[in-house]
Amino acid sequence: NAGVTQTPKFQVLKTGQSMTLQCAQDMNHEYMSWYRQDPGMGLRLIHYSVGAGITDQGEVPNGYNVSRSTTEDFPLRLLSAAPSQTSVYFCASSYGSPGLTKSYNEQFFGPGTRLTVL
Amino acid sequence: SQQGEEDPQALSIQEGENATMNCSYKTSINNLQWYRQNSGRGLVHLILIRSNEREKHSGRLRVTLDTSKKSSSLLITASRAADTASYFCATGLSEGAQKLVFGQGTRLTINP
Numbered sequence: 001n002a003g004v005t006q007t008p009k010f011q012v013l014k015t016g017q018s019m020t021l022q023c024a025q026d027m028n029h030e031y032m033s034w035y036r037q038d039p040g041m042g043l044r045l046i047h048y049s050v051g052a053g054i055t056d057q058g059e060v061p062n063g064y065n066v067s068r069s070t071t072e073d074f075p076l077r078l079l080s081a082a083p084s085q086t087s088v089y090f091c092a093s094s095y096g097s098p099g100l101t102k103s104y105n106e107q108f109f110g111p112g113t114r115l116t117v118l
Numbered sequence: 119s120q121q122g123e124e125d126p127q128a129l130s131i132q133e134g135e136n137a138t139m140n141c142s143y144k145t146s147i148n149n150l151q152w153y154r155q156n157s158g159r160g161l162v163h164l165i166l167i168r169s170n171e172r173e174k175h176s177g178r179l180r181v182t183l184d185t186s187k188k189s190s191s192l193l194i195t196a197s198r199a200a201d202t203a204s205y206f207c208a209t210g211l212s213e214g215a216q217k218l219v220f221g222q223g224t225r226l227t228i229n230p
Contacts, residue, residue, distance in 0.1 A: 004160075031216075033218075035220075040222070041222055041223075042122070042206055042220035042221050042222045042223050043161070043206070043208075043220040044220070045217055045218070045219070048216055048217065050216055056216065058217060059217075059219075090160055090161070092161075097210075097215050097216045098149075098151070098208075098210045098215075098216075098217070098218035099147075099148050099149065099209075099210030099211050099212070099215030099216060099217060099218065100148060100149075100210065100215050105149070105166070105210070106151065106163035106166055107151075107153075107161070107163060107208075107218060108163070109153075109160035109161045109162070110160055111159065111160045112159070112160055
């Protein structure tokens with residue numbers, strides 16, 4: 001299994017440009033999520049999905065869109081890039097929602113995409 | 119404000135010593151998870167402890183949870199240079215179980 005894959009690894013955008021960060025998993029996980037990590041900080045949840053066709057907002061959703069047409073893929077779209085979106089973006093997946101009491105809800109993380117917006 | 123607050127923010131110890139990191143949180147949880155992040159890499163799950171558990175072990179890792187104090191600790195025994203990383207606690211909330219809320223992390227450095 002490849003686990004969780006993310007593309008690209010690095011990206012530089014100009015202010016106002018749009019782009020899509022790709023995320024895919026081959027573990028048949030229902031739950032997928034996007035986080036951003038800024039220097040010296042933990043991860044902040046952008047959007048998440050509990051299954052194909054179902055998405056919802058996290059802590060910092062403004063400026064980002066998501067869709068979940070298949071179980072495997074969960075792309076993150078930046079609509080009009082701003083310097084404040086310079087960050088490292090991580091995609092993660094798990095069998096079920098992470099806050100449930102079942103023990104198999106550990107998150108599997110991708111390697112990240114380092115995005116710079118000029 | 120952060121749901122998970124970690125203490126200390128940075129910790130530097132000698133190889134072979136034990137390392138203890140603490141995490142405090144504010145709201146009711148279903149579980150608490152610890153993750154490790156090596157520099158420039160994604161996060162790796164270490165251990166999950168449920169709200170009805172008080173202590174859990176995995177190899178050299180020992181996690182405790184005190185729901186009355188809303189706090190958890192991660193103990194790494196007999197540290198190794200390879201344990202150098204950032205460690206994050208993350209809480210699975212009772213309200214909003216679809217979300218995992220991360221703390222700011224503890225940067226652990228193991229000196230040879």
